[in-house]
Amino acid sequence: MAGSDAEKLFSRGIDALDQGNTVSALACFEKASQMEDNPRYRSYLAYCVAKERGQYKLSVSLCEEAIAREPAHAGHYLNLGRVYLVSGKKAEALKAFREGISHEADPRIIAELDRMGSRKAPPISFLKRDNPLNKYLGIVLRKIRLR
Numbered sequence: 001m002a003g004s005d006a007e008k009l010f011s012r013g014i015d016a017l018d019q020g021n022t023v024s025a026l027a028c029f030e031k032a033s034q035m036e037d038n039p040r041y042r043s044y045l046a047y048c049v050a051k052e053r054g055q056y057k058l059s060v061s062l063c064e065e066a067i068a069r070e071p072a073h074a075g076h077y078l079n080l081g082r083v084y085l086v087s088g089k090k091a092e093a094l095k096a097f098r099e100g101i102s103h104e105a106d107p108r109i110i111a112e113l114d115r116m117g118s119r120k121a122p123p124i125s126f127l128k129r130d131n132p133l134n135k136y137l138g139i140v141l142r143k144i145r146l147r
Contacts, residue, residue, distance in 0.1 A: 006035040013044060022051045039066035040075065047079040047086075056087040074104035081112060090116070120147065 013028030026048035033041040046062035049055050063080035070076060077100025084093035094116065100109045122134040123141060141147035 006032040006038070006041070009035070010038075010041055010044070013048075017044065017048070022048050026052050039069040039073070042066050043076045043079045047082045050083040050086045056083065059083040059087075072103045074100040074106040074109060076100070077103070078106060078109050078112065081109070085112075085116075123147070 009028045009032040013025040013032065016022075016025040016028060026045070029041055029045035029048055032038070033045050042062045043066040046059040046066070049062070050059035060080065060083055063076060063083055066073075066076040067080065077096050081093040081096035081100065084090070084096060094113075097109050097113050097116075100106060101113075119129075120138075122129045122131075123137045124131075124134050127134050129135075138147065
């Protein structure tokens with residue numbers, strides 16, 4: 001009985017999250033995870049906690065715990081990546097999203113990667129990207145809208 005109630009709460013939380021209401025989703029995921037110890041519940045709870053409360057360390061540990069229990073579930077990597085994005089760690093988010101894609105081609109992860117965008121080729125291709133000439137030339141070209 002509690003399992004079906006927890007699943008209903010989880011579904012309501014997913015609907016709220018899809019509508020952009022993370023506060024409502026947070027409440028649903030908290031109740032569902034209290035009723036039943038499920039990695040999916042904790043993974044989504046982690047994202048909402050990071051987004052609404054700013055508790056990034058707790059969120060990352062919840063996501064990593066979910067990944068340890070279900071390593072092939074791409075949704076956990078999606079939520080970990082989202083936590084990293086909310087906390088401003090774009091490189092870690094990209095790594096999490098790519099790890100998730102390697103397990104399952106989740107369209108939500110693909111959408112997040114598309115939103116992040118991709119980098120353009122360096123202006124002088126035979127020099128490394130971090131070469132000062134490439135760096136400053138890229139900045140100037142972007143400012144004058146030639147790139």
